[in-house]
Amino acid sequence: MKIDKLSFVDRAAAQLRIEILHGRLLPGARLTEIDLSEQLGTGRGTVRAALSALETEDLIVKQPYSGWSVRDISEKELWETYTLRGALEGLGARLVAVGKNKEIESKLKAAFARLQQAEASEDSGERVDADLGFHRTIVDLAGHASLSRQYFGLSNKVEWLYRWSESHWPSRIDLTSWHRPIVEAILSGDPNVAEKAIREHGESSLADDLRDFAELRRRSA
Amino acid sequence: MKIDKLSFVDRAAAQLRIEILHGRLLPGARLTEIDLSEQLGTGRGTVRAALSALETEDLIVKQPYSGWSVRDISEKELWETYTLRGALEGLGARLVAVGKNKEIESKLKAAFARLQQAEASEDSGERVDADLGFHRTIVDLAGHASLSRQYFGLSNKVEWLYRWSESHWPSRIDLTSWHRPIVEAILSGDPNVAEKAIREHGESSLADDLRDFAELRRRSA
DNA sequence: CGATTATCGATTGTCGACAATCGCCAAGCA
């Protein structure tokens, strides 16, 4: 039995993360420490530490003596995030393929099953969660603490971009058929195959998002 | 003309980083905020922020309400750091190979030239710097801001491990012959070849360090 | 005597006050 014992800093960071990821704080929005400290009911130092954490996650940027603001989303942003994700997940997939055992297999299959179930669901939020969860599962199964830590921040950013594009252009991808090759590749036990599969998945996702992004830009122009 | 305008936090973090990397703060050493604030001549909040930064770089760890301490070095630590580096540098090398042009070529060659020059040098510090600089150059040439940011922290950790093993077991590797394949692979323009080359380089480095580490452990036991 | 509880010193967690710095706009000047 354990009770919640997160520091104020962690809770403040989590809250702000949610606000950004769910689009209640839009790209470019300015964040002032005093305002936030009043809204969150905490001190400025606490808010400051939370903001610093979000900065290392690349969700916000700081301009010294000027202020904090939510990062902008751009094609380059998309490209960087997805390529980086490809590199990290590639390593993760390799390791999982090599180290696979009964437990890993079952967890991987469970994550994929959730994905299949979510596909039928009308809830777009659940579809997003299942998708992100699948990717996180693979990385965590790699048993590589540093990788998981690095991936955490990146996956938040992916979630942000994901929800953002979802809200502008509802996704129509087929979760099951898009992810099955990854599962099969990992279960094959061949690290090269596993890495290739997940990397190609990432490249396709990037291409999709870039297309939507361009479309969106054409519209608003 | 620009003057140094780093915040106290940044300067404190830089100083602490040096202390750790150069082995003046050994693994396991405890760091108390008040002591550091007195030594650095700055406030506790400032020290705290600097420590948090070093924590995200994975150089120190925090135990809530207990204190900060310099991370321990272990085989797992070595393995995680080198494999992660392989993934990031692999992406970097790919991108450089694909996007190569006159400027990139010259910078790459310059970094390699420095390596060759350092090899003759007796100064082990310069050899380390040249080696690390070569790797950093490749990553930076990729033109991928997020990658460079991620790599920065990791490369500090590599530098730490590097200097640490160097101090216990002076390196004997042949800088030129070890790195030339990377240069040639990148200049070939083939991303797969480039990635493979730099990844194999990393794997060899890891194997070397692990061997030395095991030897060191046997000695001290 | 063993186990539980109270106490203590040390350290971090949190906070608001004051100083430093920035961007902006108006005033002054050539």
Add this chain to the structure above:
DNA sequence: TGCTTGGCGATTGTCGACAATCGATAATCG
């Protein structure tokens, strides 16, 4: 007019004080 300068409001940068928490040890109790 066009440029520099000075002042102003807003915001962050820095700091030390006080509270909360931890681990270890001493005190207490059955």
